[in-house]
Each structure stands twice: as structure tokens, then as C-alpha cells.
Amino acid sequence: MLIAPGIEACVADISKRGWSSFALSDDLQRKVSTAYEAAATFFDLDEKSKEACLLPYGCGYTPFGREHSGNPALPDRVEIFAASARTQDLALDLPCAAGCDLHERMMEVFRWFEMTAEDIMRGVARMVASDVPEQELTGGLHRWSQLQFNRxxxxxxxxxINTAHEDGHLLTFAHANGRGLEIVTGLSVLEPDRTSSAFTVMPGAILSLLTxxxxxxxxxxxxxxxxSEHRLSLLFFADLDPQLCKPWKITPANRDVDIASRILGNAGRFGMDGFPPD
Ligand SMILES: [Fe+2]
Incomplete structure (x- = not known):
């Protein structure tokens, strides 16, 4: 359930100004706050404990120095913990209780973000074409999306912290406990409104190709x-099952592009491991 502005308004926003935002319900905001507390506890651990919390596919802990925004010589100034449906069971066996707890707290809100992203994706598909088989998209984000804390x-x-870039995903939802995010359009740079419940919705390269x-x-x-203070951000990266990536509208921008390969290779562009094909 999207509290504000609602799915259709969100889609219209994306179409008109290139991005949007939504607010969490009180219940979800409480769960997100709990996840933030678990993240703060985890990142305060010593490096050895955190590095014991590696998981496959770029999930679990990633220390500073690996992810970048397109230039490997200039790593994003963050350390990372990511959770996904693919690593939910594996995370139960993490050797560190704080890592195990953090993954669990994140997965308690993952499903809601996944459903919201699916609704927005369907709305965008409807907007650009009348004949998209929407039912085929159902559940297509589940195994290809991840939720990530950056500190x-x-x-x-x-x-x-990171330089101007576009995300290689379908959609990104972004939230943080402090200022920092800037939207770059042409020569202008703006800071989206930031409240404890507001998430910024950012279209990525895959949504652009599909449309x-x-x-x-x-x-x-x-x-x-x-x-003197670490900034914590929570990011939901939505991606679509490569097998479902048939363009909704064909133009010169996507006519010769293998969108499925882009999904499989996108994480590597930014120094991370992605999900393998099912
Ligand atoms: Fe980004």
C-alpha cells in the first residue's frame, strides 16, 4: 500500500520530472526503523566480525573499496550489507548474530518494497504501451532484487560519497538518515525532500531500455x-527476471539491445557480483 502519492501519481511523476517519492505507512516505518537499528549495530562491529558475514551474489557484507560508480579507482565511500530472497536461508547460518539479525530485519520489509516496485513497473508499462502482458510480470522481481544498507x-x-551515475537496475528506492542524495538533471542539482518516512523513486537503465x-x-x-557522523542509507534495487525482459516499446534506443544480458552484467559494471541465471 503506497501512502502518498499513490501508484498512478508516482508513475506520472516519473514520466514528467524523471523521479518520484512515496511515504511509508506508520507500521512499515517502524519496521524500517528496526532495520536501521540492526544495521547500526552490525556496522559498529570490528572488521573481522563483519567480514565473516559475506554471502554470495554480492549480498551480506562488502567492505569499503569494492563498489564504485563507474570508475574502479574511485570506490564509493561506503561499506555495505545487502539482503535478498536468494540469500534468506543462507543468512541463517552466518557466524555473526548481528549479521543474521540484520538480514532477517531487512527481509521483513523486502516484500513490501518488491510489491510496490512491481506496481510502479506495471504502471509504467501501461503508460508506454497498451499491449504489455502484465500478468507475465507478476513475481518477476522477487529473485532479482535486493535491499542494501550503505554506511x-x-x-x-x-x-x-559517490559520483554522478545512473543505477543499472530497473528501479531504485532510496532513503537515508541524513542529507547527501542529489539528483542531477542537465546542469541542475537538487536535493529531494527528506523525511523519516520518504523514499525517493529513481528509474534506472533497465526501465529506460524496456520503455x-x-x-x-x-x-x-x-x-x-x-x-564526524556516519550516514546510513537504505536502498531497494529492483530488477526483473531477464527472461521477462521483452521491451514494452521498441525504438532505436533498444532495438539491438540484449536487455537480459544487461541485467546479468550490471552488478559487474559497478564492481559487484550479480545474481546468476535461475
Ligand atoms: Fe546509485
Whole structure:
């Protein structure tokens, strides 16, 4: 259930200004807050304990130095913990209780984000074409999406945590406990409104390809605002089963593009491991 602005308004927003936002219900906000508390506990562990919490497919813990925004020499100034449906069972055997708990807390909200992303995806598909077999898309995000916490490495205010990039996914939902996210459109840079319950909705490269370029991927960056406090952000990266990636509208922008291969290779573009085919 999308509290505000609702799915149709969200889709219209994406079409008109290139991005949108939504607010969480009180119940979901409580669950997200609990996940933030579990993330803070986990990231405060010593490095050895955190590194024992590696999981396959780029999930579990990833230390600073690996993920980047397109330039491997300039890693994003974050450490990461990611959760997914594919690693839900594996996470039960993590050797560190805090890692196990964090994955579980994240999966308690994963399903809601997945359903919301599916609703937005269907809405965008309906907007660009009248003959998309929507039923075939049902459940298509479940095994290809992930929820990720990023905690910043302390950085001088004004410096980049990550530089301008588009996400290689279908959709990203972004939330953080502090300022930093900036949306880049042409020469202008703006900060989306930030409240404890607001998530920013950002279309990625895969949504752009499925729509024949009608929706553009949103460029964004993150800048440090405090030299003494870590910024924690929660990101839901929605991707679609590659087997379902038939373009909704064919244009020169996607006519010769193998969208399924893009999904399988996208994580590698940013230094991470992606999900293998089912
Ligand atoms: Fe991003």
C-alpha cells in the first residue's frame, strides 16, 4: 500500500520530472526503523566480525573499496550489507548474530518494497504501451532484487560519497538518515525532500531500455555533510527476471539491445557480483 502519492501519481511523476517519492505507512516505518537499528549495530562491529558475514551474489557484507560508480579507482565511500530472497536461508547460518539479525530485519520489509516496485513497473508499462502482458510480470522481481544498507566512510563535508551515475537496475528506492542524495538533471542539482518516512523513486537503465528510452535513467550522486557522523542509507534495487525482459516499446534506443544480458552484467559494471541465471 503506497501512502502518498499513490501508484498512478508516482508513475506520472516519473514520466514528467524523471523521479518520484512515496511515504511509508506508520507500521512499515517502524519496521524500517528496526532495520536501521540492526544495521547500526552490525556496522559498529570490528572488521573481522563483519567480514565473516559475506554471502554470495554480492549480498551480506562488502567492505569499503569494492563498489564504485563507474570508475574502479574511485570506490564509493561506503561499506555495505545487502539482503535478498536468494540469500534468506543462507543468512541463517552466518557466524555473526548481528549479521543474521540484520538480514532477517531487512527481509521483513523486502516484500513490501518488491510489491510496490512491481506496481510502479506495471504502471509504467501501461503508460508506454497498451499491449504489455502484465500478468507475465507478476513475481518477476522477487529473485532479482535486493535491499542494501550503505554506511559512509567518514568524509570531509562537500566531498563525494559517490559520483554522478545512473543505477543499472530497473528501479531504485532510496532513503537515508541524513542529507547527501542529489539528483542531477542537465546542469541542475537538487536535493529531494527528506523525511523519516520518504523514499525517493529513481528509474534506472533497465526501465529506460524496456520503455524504448521514453523514461530516462536518473543520474544522482551522494555528498558528505558531516565529518564526524556516519550516514546510513537504505536502498531497494529492483530488477526483473531477464527472461521477462521483452521491451514494452521498441525504438532505436533498444532495438539491438540484449536487455537480459544487461541485467546479468550490471552488478559487474559497478564492481559487484550479480545474481546468476535461475
Ligand atoms: Fe546509485
Amino acid at each position: 559512509t566512510i567518514l568524509t570531509e563535508p562537500g566531498q563525494f 524504448g528510452g521514453e523514461i530516462r535513467p536518473l543520474y544522482h550522486q551522494v555528498r558528505a555533510h558531516s565529518r
